[in-house]
Amino acid sequence: MTPDLLPIILPLVWGAILALAVFLYVLLGGYDLGLGVLFPLAPTHQDRDAMMNSVAPFWDGNETWLVLGGGGLLAAFPLAYAVMMPALYIPIIVMLIGLILRGVAFEFRFKSSAYRWTWDLAFAGGSIVAALMQGLIIGAFVQGFKVENNQFAGGAFDWLTPFALVTALAVVAGYVLLSAGWLIMKGDQALRDWAYIVARYALIAVAAFILIFSLWTPLLHPQIAARWFTPANMVMLSPVPLATVGTVYALWLALRKRMRYAPFLLAAVIFLLCYTGLAVSLFPYIIPPAITLWQAAAAPESQLFMLYGAIPILPIILGYTAYSYYVFWDATEHEGYH
Amino acid sequence: MQLEPNRMPELDPLLLSRIQFAFTISFHILFPSFTIGLAAWLLVLEILWLKTGKRIYADIMRHWTKIFAVSFGMGVVSGVVLSYQFGTNWSEFSRLGGNVIGPLMSYEVLTAFFLEAGFLGIMLFGHDRVPKAVHLFATAMVALGTLISAFWILSANSWMQTPAGYTVGPDGVLHVADWWQVIFNPSFPYRFAHMTAAAYLTTAFIVSGIGAWYILRGRSVAHGRIMLGMGLSLLVWLAPLQLVIGDLHGLNTREHQPAKIAALEAHWETQRGAPLILFAVPDPKEEKNHFEIAVPRLGSLILTHEWDGEIRGLKSFPPEDRPNPIIPFYAFRIMVGIGTIMIAVGIIGSILWLTGRLYSSRWFLQTLVWVSPLGFLAVLAGWFTTEVGRQPWTVYGVLRTADAVSPVPGGSILFSILLFVLVYGIVFGAGLYYIAKLVSRGPDETPPVPEEGEADLSHRPMAAAGHP
Numbered sequence: 156m157t158p159d160l161l162p163i164i165l166p167l168v169w170g171a172i173l174a175l176a177v178f179l180y181v182l183l184g185g186y187d188l189g190l191g192v193l194f195p196l197a198p199t200h201q202d203r204d205a206m207m208n209s210v211a212p213f214w215d216g217n218e219t220w221l222v223l224g225g226g227g228l229l230a231a232f233p234l235a236y237a238v239m240m241p242a243l244y245i246p247i248i249v250m251l252i253g254l255i256l257r258g259v260a261f262e263f264r265f266k267s268s269a270y271r272w273t274w275d276l277a278f279a280g281g282s283i284v285a286a287l288m289q290g291l292i293i294g295a296f297v298q299g300f301k302v303e304n305n306q307f308a309g310g311a312f313d314w315l316t317p318f319a320l321v322t323a324l325a326v327v328a329g330y331v332l333l334s335a336g337w338l339i340m341k342g343d344q345a346l347r348d349w350a351y352i353v354a355r356y357a358l359i360a361v362a363a364f365i366l367i368f369s370l371w372t373p374l375l376h377p378q379i380a381a382r383w384f385t386p387a388n389m390v391m392l393s394p395v396p397l398a399t400v401g402t403v404y405a406l407w408l409a410l411r412k413r414m415r416y417a418p419f420l421l422a423a424v425i426f427l428l429c430y431t432g433l434a435v436s437l438f439p440y441i442i443p444p445a446i447t448l449w450q451a452a453a454a455p456e457s458q459l460f461m462l463y464g465a466i467p468i469l470p471i472i473l474g475y476t477a478y479s480y481y482v483f484w485d486a487t488e489h490e491g492y493h
Numbered sequence: 494m495q496l497e498p499n500r501m502p503e504l505d506p507l508l509l510s511r512i513q514f515a516f517t518i519s520f521h522i523l524f525p526s527f528t529i530g531l532a533a534w535l536l537v538l539e540i541l542w543l544k545t546g547k548r549i550y551a552d553i554m555r556h557w558t559k560i561f562a563v564s565f566g567m568g569v570v571s572g573v574v575l576s577y578q579f580g581t582n583w584s585e586f587s588r589l590g591g592n593v594i595g596p597l598m599s600y601e602v603l604t605a606f607f608l609e610a611g612f613l614g615i616m617l618f619g620h621d622r623v624p625k626a627v628h629l630f631a632t633a634m635v636a637l638g639t640l641i642s643a644f645w646i647l648s649a650n651s652w653m654q655t656p657a658g659y660t661v662g663p664d665g666v667l668h669v670a671d672w673w674q675v676i677f678n679p680s681f682p683y684r685f686a687h688m689t690a691a692a693y694l695t696t697a698f699i700v701s702g703i704g705a706w707y708i709l710r711g712r713s714v715a716h717g718r719i720m721l722g723m724g725l726s727l728l729v730w731l732a733p734l735q736l737v738i739g740d741l742h743g744l745n746t747r748e749h750q751p752a753k754i755a756a757l758e759a760h761w762e763t764q765r766g767a768p769l770i771l772f773a774v775p776d777p778k779e780e781k782n783h784f785e786i787a788v789p790r791l792g793s794l795i796l797t798h799e800w801d802g803e804i805r806g807l808k809s810f811p812p813e814d815r816p817n818p819i820i821p822f823y824a825f826r827i828m829v830g831i832g833t834i835m836i837a838v839g840i841i842g843s844i845l846w847l848t849g850r851l852y853s854s855r856w857f858l859q860t861l862v863w864v865s866p867l868g869f870l871a872v873l874a875g876w877f878t879t880e881v882g883r884q885p886w887t888v889y890g891v892l893r894t895a896d897a898v899s900p901v902p903g904g905s906i907l908f909s910i911l912l913f914v915l916v917y918g919i920v921f922g923a924g925l926y927y928i929a930k931l932v933s934r935g936p937d938e939t940p941p942v943p944e945e946g947e948a949d950l951s952h953r954p955m956a957a958a959g960h961p
Contacts, residue, residue, distance in 0.1 A: 212614030215569055219610045223602045225576045230599040233591020240580025240587070241899040247581055248909040251574045252916050258570040259920050262563045266927045305588065311905045454668050457592040461599050468603045475611040482615060482622050 165459060166452040169231035170441070172465060176227055178430055180220035182333070182423055186210075187217045188289075189334025191257050191282020192327060193353065194275065202346050203275065209341045211261055212483040216476055218254065230461055234305060235441045235451040242300040242307040243292050243314055250288035257281030286330050287323045291315075294322030297433065298375055299443040318371065325364035329426065332357035336419030354418055355410050362403050365429065369396065372436055376444050379436045392435060399428045504903025507895055510582040513910045515880075517574050519873055520917050524568030526872045529643060529689065530696025531561045532636035534723070539632050543625060553716050556936035560928055562617050565609075567924045571917075576602075582906070586887050586897035590667050593659055593675055597649040605642035609635050640689070647688055651681035653888050654879065655749045661891070679749050683742035684879075690735045691875065694835060695868030697727040701842070702865020703932055705858040713935040718852065721861075725846060728839030735832060740795070746879075747796055747804075750889060753882035755807040756818035757825040758792055763809045766801040767792040772826075775818040780808060816884045824877040831871035834864055 190206050197203045210217075229236040240247060260278035264271055295314035300307055335354035339347055373380035382388060406421040439447045452458065535554055542550035576598065579587050587595075615623055615631035623631070658674025659667050669675055701724025707717025747754045754760075759775040759782055760767060769791035773782035793802040807815050838861060845851040852858075883889055887897040 212618050215566075215613055216607070216610035218569070218573065219602065219606045222573055222576050222606055223599070225580070226595070226598045226602045229576075229579060229587055229591055230595025233588050233595055236580045236591065236595075237584040237588035237899075240577065241584045241901045244581050244899075244901050244905050245908070247577055248912065251577060252912055254573060255570040255916060255920060259566055259924065262566040263923055263927060266563075266930070306900050307584070308900070311902050453595060454592045454666075456669055457596050460669070460672055461596045464600055464603055468607075472603070472607040472611065476607075479611055479614050482619060 161455045161459065162449070162452070165455055165462070166232075166448040168462065169227075169452070169458055170448050172469070173224065173227050173231060174430075174434065176220050176223045178427065180217070180224055181430070182426060183213070183217040184221060185330045185426070186333040186337040186419075187214055188257075188282045188286045189330035189332070190337070191278050192286060192331050193334055193338075194279040194282070196353075198345065198349055202342075202349070205342060205346060206338065207261065207264065207278070209337070212479060214258065214261060216479065218258070221254075231453055231458055232441055232448070232451040233453055234446060238300055238302055238305075238307045238442050238446065239296065242309060243295060245311065246288045246291045246295070246314055250285050250292070253281040253283075253285035253288060255281070257285065283327070286327045290323030290326030291319045293326060294319030297322070297372065297437065297443065299440075299445065302442060302445040318375065321364070321367065321371075325361070325368065328357055328360040328364055329429075332361050332422045333419065333426070336422045339418050340416055351410055351413060354422075355407075358403065358406055358410065361425065365399060365403070365425075368429075369432075372433075378444065382436060395428060395432050395435065399425065399432070402428060504907055506901055506903045506906055507898045509903055509906040509910060510898050510901075511894070513906060513913065514578060514582060515877075516910065516917075517571065517578065517913055519876070520921060521568065521571040521575060522872060522876060523869050524564050524571065525639065525643070526692045526695045526869065527699070528561060528565050528568055529639040529692035530694075531557065531564065532632070532639045533693065534696060534700065535561060536629075536632050536636045537723075539629055543629060549715060549719065552936045553719060556716075556931070558617060560931050563924055563928055563931070565613065567921060569610075570920075574913075580899075581909075582899050582901065583887070583897050584899040586892060589665055589892060589897075590888060593652065593656075593667050593669055594649050597645050597652070597676070601642055601645035601649075605638045605645065608641065609638035612638070643689060643692070644685060647685045648676050648678070648681050651684045652676075652678045654678075654684070654883055655680040655745075656888050656891055659891075667888075667891070680742070680745050683738065683745050686738045687735070687742050687875075690731055690738055691868070691872050693727060694731055694735060695872060697724040697731070698835060698838075698865045698868040700724040701728065701838075702862050705861040705865075707935060708852055709855065709858050709862065716936045721842075721851070722846070725839060725842045728835060729843040730839075732832065732835040732839045736836065739829075739832065743796060744798075750883070751805045752807065752810045752815055753821065753879070754796065755805055755810070756816040756882050757821040757878055758796070758804070759818050759822045760792070760804055760806045761808050762806040763803065764806065765793065765803050766790045767796075767804040769795060770822075773822070775822050777815075777817055777819070814885065816882050821878045821882040824874040824881070828871045828874040828878060831867045831874070834867060835871075838864065 187210050190210055194203060194206060197206060225236075228239075256277040257279075258281075260274040260281065264274035264278065267274070291314060295316065298316060298318055301309035301313065332354060335350045335357055338350035339354065342350055373383055383392060402421055402424050406418060406425065409417040409421055437443050439449070441448050441451045535557060538550050538554040538557070541547070542554060579594075579598075612631040612634040615628065616635050619628055619631060652675055655678050657678040658669060658671035660670050662668055700720050704717040704720030704722075704724060707713040708721065743754070758767075759770050759773050761780050761782070766789070768787035768789045770782065770785055770787045773785040773787075775782050790800055793804055794800060796802065796804055807818065841857065842851065842861070845854050845857055885894055886892065887894045
């Protein structure tokens, strides 16, 4: 490969790696946070313990994808990181606070009987707040930020828009759907019965939100409308919305037939399709509509240096993450401590 | 809904961001300082258990794994905050320095955080789920992960102290010319050795202190003796070695960051045969010290290893390039003072041990209990010395802190500081309380490690201990 091609290709490669990291976080952190959202609604105490146990060995690893998302953005696209973080100052900080509260609840909750309710509250509250903030962040990101001289030039509350608020609710609904799918795989009979009902409601909400965003997002920026509705593109891109409709219907059927593993997998596919749709809408912008992947990219020597490490290491990470899931697959099924 | 800057003229985003970063990173560093040492110690215990077959090692390991879990959890959640704070509060530093600093931190995530997270579950909950060898491997990987993490983050920090291997573009953006020079920048080997040793010392001090406490109160005495013995065995040689490492680190700082040395020694004038100032009240306005107590010539001897070596004073630097000496001066003395206490404890304790009087010398055991948390204070004091001493630069000599800050209004930062203070107060207060409870309960009340074939079905060992 000639050196001239590197500055063109590397940002695409890193864009793909970061997109993968964020997607894995949304998937893994999603079911993980969704459990926190469902926590107060769980039928019994035993169910709450089981829910917590089902994710206890994994939450740290799940959250590491979020750290990779943040650290990777700084490393691969420093300009995007430098614009986005100040623009989203308050939702980022509040999200971090939420993650702290729900993260320590894993360790603290089983250590206190008198104050257990406090940590139950911290787990549920922290998860809900973190999920809402992540939704706000995604919504505000899609809307774009005011940029001057390579710096964020907007106000402290620019992220607070109707679109971002609706996104926040949509993300919570999506996380609940994922975590219901998780519980259908991992719960005992009673917990599964309940999770099937939750999943059905969550799926209805998710389908409604998908419809809303399919109509609303193209109105945000003319280039998004052009991307989807130019005749040639309409045909080429039509598999994305068609597959989404098909998957939603398949999930509906899977829930009715009380299938065990299909609901989580189909929910993950719905997330993947929405994610793809979003990528189609925004590409090639990393700060829509001001900064492209290439404008924000770190120097080629920096991106290349990281790639040397990421290519061998990421598969290894995926390998031992998979091993850990294998070891603890039945972690809810025996409750030894109550 | 925008905050109007003219309504809150007194809220300086730069000062507030510095306060917030100091607050959040000070909280965070306490946990890695502890878990780097604990992970290595747990690995040693596990090896001893598998080698000797003695249950007592497994009991101690089992007990301290719970303390490790709580500390590690708090380290993780307080660390995630930092990886975003570079952007929320120091976005100009991220934009201009991202080419250099970003890859170092990404390598930390890729090589350390995932390693820790991937094997932590098995280390904490996997005793009855995986073969012993796999569990040992998982413990080793977590311990290795803590060290790799320290490697990268200290490389990044050291590069900010003694930048090397970079060029500055016309737009002010920094580019890497040589990765080897960036990673192994001049102060990195010293800082890495100094911090790793500090983490092991902090842990050894705590472990010895708690061991001494168990002996004094007459419960878990056998466990206490092993803890005290293992702690002292490390202290006796590592505390003096830390003095040597610190001295070398100081020589390196004098070469690359002379203004920091001038600040931490509170030297205003450049002089040969400079004194060692034991106590003073530095006054940056009048550019002199009040109430100074000093030993002649000792300063030059320590810093240059020569009787009349020259030490540059603060006045030889333009006022806008000087760090304020007050914090570095006192913090440095606190750190060195605690180091001296550690050396004394290690030597006295070993003499008592060798002469067979260790367990009966109640005065020594009682003193040890009281001084044992001081390692944490030393770590904080050391970091305050080096970080405040780097000012007014974020990247020494390259990027000023005032030019590194984010375009975020002071009101937002004040809000986040208050939120952090409130939540950290509650969360880490509770964490400390639960750790104290675990320590107080002691290893002999911890359910023993299951025998071969006898399944322990709880997935959270601490959960098992928390419930009757």
